[in-house]
Amino acid sequence: MTVSTDYTAQEIIVVAGAKILEDNKIVFVGTGLPMVASLLAVLTHAPGLIPVFEAGAVGPPLKHGLPISVGDSKTFTGASYVKGLNGAFELTQRGFADFGFIGGAEVDMYGNLNSTMMGDFPAGYGKPKVRLPGSGGASDMAASCERTILIVPHDKKKFNQKLSYVTSPGHLDGSPGARQKAGMQGKGPYRLITTRGIFDFEEKSKRMRILHTFPGETVESIQENTGFELLVAPDVTQFAAPTVEEVRLIREVVDPNGAFVKRAAK
């Protein structure tokens, strides 16, 4: 279990994401790093993980490696159920997904995510400063999965008190029962993985809370790079750096072409 010394920020996210996934659970997997983390989990401690992809595949064995799209043919071969988007989302709205695993570009202290636009809202909605791809299935997973796991690159400008746009609702304003009052189901954001650490949402206040710092980070350094006040768990620990074997798996087996895990420039 030698510790890697040259892992990248994306690689530690992938390792952290994989470790949070529990074996035999149904995980609705968003595109990008969640796909990479899910495949790593299947190849390590969670061979019975049941991925759901929004284009329609439920429970594929992923024997042909990393899909580069959630509608990729690799997600269908050997799957237990294949309809289209309505099929996957109806099943999720019915409550069959234990986890939703999604990325975003901006997050607030209650785990609400933005993947729509950066700029002035609502005035600038029609002409945003930066136009992002849009919700995709993220807001549906956020509204209906039992719990969600979020991935957001950690940057002070992206960790804001107020989002430009709330694409995928988390704990909303953190008030008690806010999700249920709004008509949503599930417990909302469970974990957030960033480039600096792993966070949960404190049970009463629903506020973002540091659980684990990544190597090289401290509670203070993370707080400095966050645009709002973080809570700190009583027993914050350092998340172990990826092992050489984990990094090898990512680079050679899970994402050998660097489809989502970008290689560091040589």
Add this chain to the structure above:
Amino acid sequence: MTVSTDYTAQEIIVVAGAKILEDNKIVFVGTGLPMVASLLAVLTHAPGLIPVFEAGAVGPPLKHGLPISVGDSKTFTGASYVKGLNGAFELTQRGFADFGFIGGAEVDMYGNLNSTMMGDFPAGYGKPKVRLPGSGGASDMAASCERTILIVPHDKKKFNQKLSYVTSPGHLDGSPGARQKAGMQGKGPYRLITTRGIFDFEEKSKRMRILHTFPGETVESIQENTGFELLVAPDVTQFAAPTVEEVRLIREVVDPNGAFVKRAAK
């Protein structure tokens, strides 16, 4: 084209029903005599008829003969589309069915049908005098097909001013635009075939009107056996008795086992 001399009341209904069906139209076919009439039409003047069965089959060639259920395996082989009930009815609600072809136990002058109960309504709904099978898909066809063709055995007690229960709405109270006001689609009842003749619904009043009398019947004899005043088309004609060939087809090819067309007692 020798005329048959021993055809039964059900056989002339079947022949009349078949003749009303137009080639290449999409016909949502209810169980019983509508199935027999549709198969006869396919075997005679309407080889391109496209039957839809509520259990899910669209456009089967019916090469294996008469289905004895609208969910019969014979309706699926060679069909162009097979889902389940929601598939068939969604397609119909979308407006793809040119005709709905349905039976009923009781009818009023506006072509509203009852296949639910005989007795006192609403007081006796929970304990009816006679409990009938229920709507099945008839009320859905009535609400969404472009036009409907009805089959009802002609009996004074079954042709009533007021039905015990309106299962499948026709022209409602006959007032202008009544169907559209209620939110339904399609033009409603187009033809009614009984054991005594063929009827349409007069365009303005939407009231039942004699178009053709069956052999042995007159406008007067039909009126005598009807519990409300019938309109009479300006050019009422006698519907020709089935030919020997038509009767042979029904008895030997279409329904050789008498599944729906009962044999006269010898």
Add this chain to the structure above:
Amino acid sequence: MKDKRMTLKEAVSRFVKPGDNVGIGGFVNIRQPIAICHEMIRQGFKDLTLSFQSAGMAPELLAGAMMARPDHCSIKRIELAYWGHEAFGLAQAWRYLAERGMIEFEDWSNYNMSARFKAGAMGLPFIPTRGPLAGDIKNTSRTKIVDCPFTNRPIALLPASNPNVALIHVQAADMYGNCIIRGTDATCAEISMAAAHTIVTCEQLVSHELLVSNPKDIMIPFPAVDAVIHVPFGAYPGACRRHYYFNGDAIREYLGCIAPMVKGGSADGLKAWFDENIFGVETFEDYIEKFSTKKLIADQLAEAYHCERLA
């Protein structure tokens, strides 16, 4: 995914409880859960609500059991579109129970019930349809007519149906509960996904790898299923695509045992039928054993002919 195989006895005793709303799969006498109903009758049931679109023998057996042994079997309420047997005749038990006011019922249409199960399967509290906008179904059911907020035209809203337990017979399943359905899907996928629990019987119980060799054949996914039982002829004497066509004689014979009671006759014939065919045997396999091999083979061959399939 976990192994959900168990005996029919175990499945019924674990998942069918007094007072349950029971969703019945199939369509009229196609792919009805006959074997499951036999086992329910053997074990007895109390105060059930039955929910289905169009059904034949499944409720006819459950209701016949209530008529023959009211101490052992009782139905409280039925939500339905059609109960009958098409070419094989009227539902005698339906007439008997309804005309005597012995059960509650709520009339819907085939699409209404199918859409209600679909709403339940989608996790929605209701679904809009056009079906019951006029006529009396809206007056005798929980339908709500509202003006569409987008078009201002009337539209009907139907409450979702979420049975406590779904009874489903399919052509093939794996041990995890993934199911393949041939011919009409009826509303089996919707009922299974809507229900809190689902019991599946299947003509063929096959390996997961074989079952998923064409994933698009799978109509019911494993998370919707709680029990999987291998029961060949599990929908007999109804029909099951690719396996057997109707045994109309057996259906008519059973209906003939109930018919006299509609007109006030005795329950003796019906009791004798249940004693011989259900209470007098241990399992559904013993009931199937009563049919002649010749007849079973003829029904299999008729179905193979309709399907244009070589074995």
Add this chain to the structure above:
Amino acid sequence: MKDKRMTLKEAVSRFVKPGDNVGIGGFVNIRQPIAICHEMIRQGFKDLTLSFQSAGMAPELLAGAMMARPDHCSIKRIELAYWGHEAFGLAQAWRYLAERGMIEFEDWSNYNMSARFKAGAMGLPFIPTRGPLAGDIKNTSRTKIVDCPFTNRPIALLPASNPNVALIHVQAADMYGNCIIRGTDATCAEISMAAAHTIVTCEQLVSHELLVSNPKDIMIPFPAVDAVIHVPFGAYPGACRRHYYFNGDAIREYLGCIAPMVKGGSADGLKAWFDENIFGVETFEDYIEKFSTKKLIADQLAEAYHCERLA
């Protein structure tokens, strides 16, 4: 059923009109109607609304054409859930047009758009979903939040989407328009049934008898289809299950022609791409001819490997 075969040129000129709402099939770069988009660009189009859940190259080509030749091609509005290319990068034309305020748009989610097409396909004016109950999608779209009349809990109502014309690529069709889809159905059936007209391109155009040999494979029934055109590689350089995997290089190369314009660069590269690949050729077949046979065969073999299928 009637013969709906025609040329792509004829289909586009008959069924795509100025101001149309155009429903785009496929999912991101899977089974997108690329050949149809090429022909639309050659013929030119005006004031279109594009409706899709998640799309990649189809809108990227249509929007790129508007950026290269605004006199010839224009998009007025987009109703969407996601526009991007997943592993192949961001949608450059999306950034360009949105950040300059050059088009109207309405954000939804994948399930929102899929459900809106589904409502249209069902003949309903709206459909309830849970998706946009919180967050800003409900604030920037026509979503209506109401209290469910059965549960009194909030539920979102989404207006149906009924495009004027649907653009759909499938694996196989017959001349009547019955279509088989392999792998994800995406929302192609819903879009086709919702739309007033549907243009279908297919990898294989086969006899009706072969197409219906397993009727349950048919995902789009003939009444929903107006034009059927045989176009092998019709979704290329996107992927099409059982036929070919992504040509990521071609996707990235095209995106690379637009990217400089997002930062204010010139349209020259993009114009050159269109001149060479679309305006400079007569048909989509001529565009496919530009790829090396080696690369096309490699993409076919990669897909066969992922599908675990022998030819």
